[in-house]
Amino acid sequence: MNKKDLSLLVLILVVGAVVAFINPRFLYVGNLSNTLNQVGMFGIFSIAEAFVIIIGGIELSVGSVIALLGVLFIDLIVNHDVNWVLALAMIIAAGLAIGAVHGTLVTKIGIQPFVVTLCGLLIYRGAARYYTEDATAGFGFGASFPMLEWLTAGRTNILGFPLPHSVIALFVIAVIAWVVLHRSVFGRYLYAVGKNEEAARYSGIRSGRVVIAAYVICGGLTAFAAILIAMYTRSISPAVHGSFYELYAIAAAVLGGCSLRGGEGSIVGVVLGTVLLQVLQNLVNLLGIPSSLNFAVMGTVILIGVLADQYLVQRRRRATTAKGVPQASGAGASVGASAE
Amino acid sequence: MNKKDLSLLVLILVVGAVVAFINPRFLYVGNLSNTLNQVGMFGIFSIAEAFVIIIGGIELSVGSVIALLGVLFIDLIVNHDVNWVLALAMIIAAGLAIGAVHGTLVTKIGIQPFVVTLCGLLIYRGAARYYTEDATAGFGFGASFPMLEWLTAGRTNILGFPLPHSVIALFVIAVIAWVVLHRSVFGRYLYAVGKNEEAARYSGIRSGRVVIAAYVICGGLTAFAAILIAMYTRSISPAVHGSFYELYAIAAAVLGGCSLRGGEGSIVGVVLGTVLLQVLQNLVNLLGIPSSLNFAVMGTVILIGVLADQYLVQRRRRATTAKGVPQASGAGASVGASAE
Amino acid sequence: QAADKKVLAFVVNGASDFWKIAEAGVKKAQGELPNYDLQLKYPEQAAAAVQQRMMDDLVAAGAAGIMVSAVDPKNQTEHLNKVASQTLLFTTDSDAPNSKRIAYIGSSNTELGKDAGKMMLKALPNGGKCVGFVGLPGADNARERIEGVKETIKGSKIELVDVRGDEIDQTRAKRNVEDILAAMPDVSCMVGFYSYNTPRIYEVLKEAGKLGKIQIIGFDEDPITLGGVKEGSIAGTVVQQPYEWGYQGMKLMAAYIGGNKSGVPANGIIIVPGKVIDKSNVDDFMASMKAMLKK
Amino acid sequence: MSEPFLELVDISKNYPGVVALDHVDLSVSRGEVIALIGENGAGKSTLMRVLGGVVEPSGGLLRVDGVERSSLTVAEAIKAGIAFVHQELNLFDNLDVAGNVFIGREPVYGGPLRLIDRKQLHARVRPLLERLGADFGPDAPLAELSLAQHQLVEIMKALSLDARLVIMDEPTSSLTLTETDRLMRVIAALKADGVSVIFITHRLNEVVQCADRAVVLRDGHVVGSLRRDELAPAAMIRLMIGRDLKSLYVPPAAPPGASVLDIDGAVTSTYPDRAVSLSVRRGEILGLAGLVGSGRTELARAIFGVDPLQAGAIRLDGEAIRVASPRAAIDHGIYLIPEDRKGCGLLLDVSIAENISLPDLASYLRFFLVNTARETANARTQRERLKIRAPDVGTTVGSLSGGNQQKVVLAKWLSMRPKVLIFDEPTRGVDVGAKQEIYDMLRRLTDAGVAILMISSDMEEVIGVSDRIAVMHEGAISGFLDRSQFSEHNVLQLAVGHAVE
Numbered sequence A, B: 001m002n003k004k005d006l007s008l009l010v011l012i013l014v015v016g017a018v019v020a021f022i023n024p025r026f027l028y029v030g031n032l033s034n035t036l037n038q039v040g041m042f043g044i045f046s047i048a049e050a051f052v053i054i055i056g057g058i059e060l061s062v063g064s065v066i067a068l069l070g071v072l073f074i075d076l077i078v079n080h081d082v083n084w085v086l087a088l089a090m091i092i093a094a095g096l097a098i099g100a101v102h103g104t105l106v107t108k109i110g111i112q113p114f115v116v117t118l119c120g121l122l123i124y125r126g127a128a129r130y131y132t133e134d135a136t137a138g139f140g141f142g143a144s145f146p147m148l149e150w151l152t153a154g155r156t157n158i159l160g161f162p163l164p165h166s167v168i169a170l171f172v173i174a175v176i177a178w179v180v181l182h183r184s185v186f187g188r189y190l191y192a193v194g195k196n197e198e199a200a201r202y203s204g205i206r207s208g209r210v211v212i213a214a215y216v217i218c219g220g221l222t223a224f225a226a227i228l229i230a231m232y233t234r235s236i237s238p239a240v241h242g243s244f245y246e247l248y249a250i251a252a253a254v255l256g257g258c259s260l261r262g263g264e265g266s267i268v269g270v271v272l273g274t275v276l277l278q279v280l281q282n283l284v285n286l287l288g289i290p291s292s293l294n295f296a297v298m299g300t301v302i303l304i305g306v307l308a309d310q311y312l313v314q315r316r317r318r319a320t321t322a323k324g325v326p327q328a329s330g331a332g333a334s335v336g337a338s339a340e
Numbered sequence C: 001q002a003a004d005k006k007v008l009a010f011v012v013n014g015a016s017d018f019w020k021i022a023e024a025g026v027k028k029a030q031g032e033l034p035n036y037d038l039q040l041k042y043p044e045q046a047a048a049a050v051q052q053r054m055m056d057d058l059v060a061a062g063a064a065g066i067m068v069s070a071v072d073p074k075n076q077t078e079h080l081n082k083v084a085s086q087t088l089l090f091t092t093d094s095d096a097p098n099s100k101r102i103a104y105i106g107s108s109n110t111e112l113g114k115d116a117g118k119m120m121l122k123a124l125p126n127g128g129k130c131v132g133f134v135g136l137p138g139a140d141n142a143r144e145r146i147e148g149v150k151e152t153i154k155g156s157k158i159e160l161v162d163v164r165g166d167e168i169d170q171t172r173a174k175r176n177v178e179d180i181l182a183a184m185p186d187v188s189c190m191v192g193f194y195s196y197n198t199p200r201i202y203e204v205l206k207e208a209g210k211l212g213k214i215q216i217i218g219f220d221e222d223p224i225t226l227g228g229v230k231e232g233s234i235a236g237t238v239v240q241q242p243y244e245w246g247y248q249g250m251k252l253m254a255a256y257i258g259g260n261k262s263g264v265p266a267n268g269i270i271i272v273p274g275k276v277i278d279k280s281n282v283d284d285f286m287a288s289m290k291a292m293l294k295k
Numbered sequence D: 001m002s003e004p005f006l007e008l009v010d011i012s013k014n015y016p017g018v019v020a021l022d023h024v025d026l027s028v029s030r031g032e033v034i035a036l037i038g039e040n041g042a043g044k045s046t047l048m049r050v051l052g053g054v055v056e057p058s059g060g061l062l063r064v065d066g067v068e069r070s071s072l073t074v075a076e077a078i079k080a081g082i083a084f085v086h087q088e089l090n091l092f093d094n095l096d097v098a099g100n101v102f103i104g105r106e107p108v109y110g111g112p113l114r115l116i117d118r119k120q121l122h123a124r125v126r127p128l129l130e131r132l133g134a135d136f137g138p139d140a141p142l143a144e145l146s147l148a149q150h151q152l153v154e155i156m157k158a159l160s161l162d163a164r165l166v167i168m169d170e171p172t173s174s175l176t177l178t179e180t181d182r183l184m185r186v187i188a189a190l191k192a193d194g195v196s197v198i199f200i201t202h203r204l205n206e207v208v209q210c211a212d213r214a215v216v217l218r219d220g221h222v223v224g225s226l227r228r229d230e231l232a233p234a235a236m237i238r239l240m241i242g243r244d245l246k247s248l249y250v251p252p253a254a255p256p257g258a259s260v261l262d263i264d265g266a267v268t269s270t271y272p273d274r275a276v277s278l279s280v281r282r283g284e285i286l287g288l289a290g291l292v293g294s295g296r297t298e299l300a301r302a303i304f305g306v307d308p309l310q311a312g313a314i315r316l317d318g319e320a321i322r323v324a325s326p327r328a329a330i331d332h333g334i335y336l337i338p339e340d341r342k343g344c345g346l347l348l349d350v351s352i353a354e355n356i357s358l359p360d361l362a363s364y365l366r367f368f369l370v371n372t373a374r375e376t377a378n379a380r381t382q383r384e385r386l387k388i389r390a391p392d393v394g395t396t397v398g399s400l401s402g403g404n405q406q407k408v409v410l411a412k413w414l415s416m417r418p419k420v421l422i423f424d425e426p427t428r429g430v431d432v433g434a435k436q437e438i439y440d441m442l443r444r445l446t447d448a449g450v451a452i453l454m455i456s457s458d459m460e461e462v463i464g465v466s467d468r469i470a471v472m473h474e475g476a477i478s479g480f481l482d483r484s485q486f487s488e489h490n491v492l493q494l495a496v497g498h499a500v501e
């Protein structure tokens, strides 16, 4: 765990402690379990986004993909009586395919990732709305897929704590992603391509493939998150479902230390970023803050957290240099950051 | 006008011709005038965004600022009986102040622009909603400020064409912005800081000030656009007013040749990007395309345009190299673009 | 040939299921109006500016009549007048009484709220704390419904302590219910003001095993809401009749254009009353809905 | 010498407006050390890029082990046993040293998972570090290393490849004598192992030291080849630039005047417990020598206001000044020509003219706008003066050869009116002919009253150009040398911290 992750964790603990102090119900098992459930769903597609951000790209179509694939998934199992295992596989495959298309357009045709995925954002949202004729897709009353529901939206009691399966899924995915990013050769390549694509090519890395792979992973994970979210809401209004979720994902990744210039970011950070965002949502409801202030509270807490972090970093640096101890790395960081 | 702008213009003309062919009403004076009015409003804050993108930053709070300042403006003149000239000046000042705060947080404290302006997006939206208690702010029936209305939302007949004043404002702003960006020393500095902040500093450019100036310009122009938009809609639901407008702005800038890595972009391109986005909106309504497909059509046309452009560029390049003529610079561009 | 037909457009205020029912009504009217091309238009965002733009474009494209559910009727008056000066304009869903619209057809949200309030009084004879859930708390329809509820329960032991908004994000809608359940264990009734809010309440209470212990009062006719009513776990729901708006509105517009203005009363207001659906009449209602949507 | 295993036949390469290579032939035999020399922009790097698979030639063919092909990809080149140290460094500053050295060839375990075997990775890097005498560990983050240390990492990367041919494109341009010596020994060892080396450099004594053969390029042609016994600087210069060069040192026109810039107890962050004091006098060139990492660049950055000074004072003409930013330094008349041209010196995708005018735009104003005609005219003058090889001043700097880029960096500052000039490795990658031009210019500047502080790792340059030499060792001045005391030996003694007898 690096320093940035640590200070994020401290921020979460401080916010949590303050909320728990004002309203102890924050710590109730039920509430924690609900919040964790949200963390699970949002964390998965935030990790997806992080993969793309690390290679220096961006994926804006997350929310629209969640809407489109969610609609398709429900449609498959409710209206077309497709076996849910098959439907699940089909949806994940669709997500992978979307990722492959994005990656190919970016690398082979050379279109800016922002443009490619902005078009994705528009097209998939439109497709979802057109497909359902703007009607809400849902399970209807009493429709039931016990096994699927239990797997995706259920909770398992562990030492008296109802652990949501979504968070178990997030845990598994995060561990795998961590190993891939921080321990495997492929992860190295992701960081290398994100930092300096030309140098990566000079080192014999097939940077095109690495970029495509990142988008494919992102697509697959987003599809999986889409299914979890669909099973959670059990109904999808294609016009609004998942809109703005790409911002959540990017925010979580950036809070977690990813730089939009590529080549930076840690999985632990992204998960912690998601936790922070979800705790903030929870806080607004628990403290009875008017829901109109929801966004404002979120923004303010993030800003204060980041400011405090910067302040501490600068104080520490000043303290060490005054004492004559060699200063921390990244002397240029505070200045260079302005260009980040 | 560079090549990129030219191909954007061609795309707009092609789309326009197709629409006019299918539904000649596209060319009716009233319709063109309406579309131009939209171009005026959206173009101004897209130019604002371009300034920030050129220095390598990003401004996500455009939509929220438009909501907050719009609400404040209406509140000032309707409920507080402030003279509209004064109110206008106050709102512009507020926009400049917001920009200054963003710029300072980015340069002096060293927070990533994405984080700063994301917090802005959240906070200003929340503030607007809280201030109005989520109620719609508007002029109500009969409230009238003839001079202000004429200036901001009126149209002047020029050779039989009702030219909206918003588009005149855009024209004036675009000309000034063009001179500033492409001819002045300050413009040089903006591009230099966006391209290589370190090198700019070594050349004696006060990069911090340049960055702050870009955010201030962005804030001021956005405030102006907020007033025009408020006078156009005459009512603002703080929860949704202007939401997603930052995406429009970024999309227009990127379509117009700005790179999110900074240091690139032209004013002509940004204006053309706005025109394209607005013509596409108009098209959906005029051709009776189901509105659920609105987004999808927009995305598809943009994608096709960009693809065609890339295709032509690559063909031209191949043709020249085959002939033995030295190939265009940036051989690595198509591959390097993947990292853009 | 379709281009020769006169276009009548029904511009709604945003995409939702609710308007699907209206669309069924419009479709029925289309069957009876072969000389007209009836269109239902969804703006891509529930924002006044977007809707205005859409109407401008429709006028430019030569629509003969527009029936609109204005996003923000109070402040859109001027623009509505501009539209009314160029084509036939009806309003629906929420009226703009000061505008030059020819007629309004729809229900009164305050009345619907009052209906819901009455239901709450009946469901909670001993009073209790209630929390409401809504998409956009600032929107007029939401305000009027909330007003209606508050007016009716005033003086009783029932209290509407909070109304949580969710920006029409279903994930947040569900999460809001979960959070309220955690924050207020003594809540005794929940009100879903928008059509999708009630099913989300139902699901959360079901998962928490609180069905029956916490009363649910809903609006609109989401299938899950109706299922819950039928099951007895939802006290009841107040529905509007958008089908009638779509059907009657289109017919009236066509008639008006054709010269028959008798359908429009002097004040121009045609109220289609809401309906309270509870366990007693839910089966009938579901059957009639099914019949309506089939056509 | 055995049969050539690699041949370039009739290779050409065209860029818009430039013929970079014009029907070049070159063959490489096992265990042969070839020096590739020539003026800036002669095509050396381009030729090597063709061999390394980075650039596709416009014509000609490559013969590898007898197999003919029209071009190579990077992967094929690596597979054919060709390792490449690029002139412009290509490293990842988000990885550590070991990660950079073995990028693309990480030792793995875990079967299909392909996890990185860190232990083995470090174990493999350590001997390389020792071989080059690097003073940092395998897990040092690259972002914390200096430019010269980056260059060492690049070299390690090539050495780790187990290659048959190692191409080094100006590997020593920012190395000092010590590291260079070590590199010469490494090259000898490679040769003994039967590995071939192609070595590009503008320091001709290095060629004499290690090469079996020198191939000279001019304007994209091979103009000659010198055998080991013909290798002498004068002969090489004659082939490269077609004429002889006079000796380096030109004495100042007048004796140095009062001190202009005084540094008093300056402390930088890397060496917080050591202080630097020195002064530069009007009309003199003070050479600043030292080993890699001795803190010279740090000092220059602090004087120029890029990094804050931890302690100490700067006086200009006797008055204490506060330099908070480069702008402030420039306003005081103190200019810095940075060593890292790619990172700090240039906007790569901007034209030559705009790069040159950037620090001095205020003087190109006409009604608040930039007078582009004057800008272009001035850029043309500079191009003439410094012999920048480019089709036009509108050419983007990124497409120039390394040495020509360096000349653009110099041109940026030479068109202004400085009081004190700090050059950090002014001739990094500049060819002998142009070097002489630059030295002449330095002298002209000092004769006009400018004080120059010249940081240089090139021993020949330090001794040949300076009027006085200061030597740094671990963040402090270990001694000054007057012209009478100038010798390689003395500089080295001071550089490693010994006193001069």
Ligand SMILES: Nc1ncnc2c1ncn2[C@@H]1O[C@H](COP(=O)(O)OP(=O)(O)OP(=O)(O)O)[C@@H](O)[C@H]1O
Pocket (backbone or CB within 6 Å): B329, D015, D016, D018, D019, D020, D038, D039, D040, D041, D042, D043, D044, D045, D046, D047, D087, D389, D390, D398, D399, D400, D401, D402, D403, D404, D429, D431
């Ligand atoms: N990508 C490119 N686009 C256009 N011209 C180029 C490009 N790369 C190199 N050139 C041109 O090719 C010529 C040869 O360049 P090269 O880099 O091979 O020179 P060099 O001999 O290595 O010089 P130096 O000693 O300065 O490194 C130069 O004139 C240069 O401007």
Ligand SMILES: Nc1ncnc2c1ncn2[C@@H]1O[C@H](COP(=O)(O)OP(=O)(O)OP(=O)(O)O)[C@@H](O)[C@H]1O
Pocket (backbone or CB within 6 Å): A329, A330, A331, D143, D144, D145, D146, D147, D148, D149, D174, D175, D270, D290, D291, D292, D293, D294, D295, D296, D297, D298, D299, D339, D457
């Ligand atoms: N950005 C940085 N962050 C941390 N340490 C650095 C940084 N840049 C340089 N250093 C360290 O500072 C020390 C002094 O470096 P400096 O560049 O001043 O040396 P130098 O004498 O100019 O040598 P050369 O440039 O030849 O390497 C080195 O040990 C280097 O590791």
Ligand SMILES: [Mg+2]
Pocket (backbone or CB within 6 Å): D044, D045, D046, D087, D169, D401, D402, D403
């Ligand atoms: Mg070279």
Ligand SMILES: [Mg+2]
Pocket (backbone or CB within 6 Å): D146, D147, D296, D297, D298, D339, D424
């Ligand atoms: Mg140095």
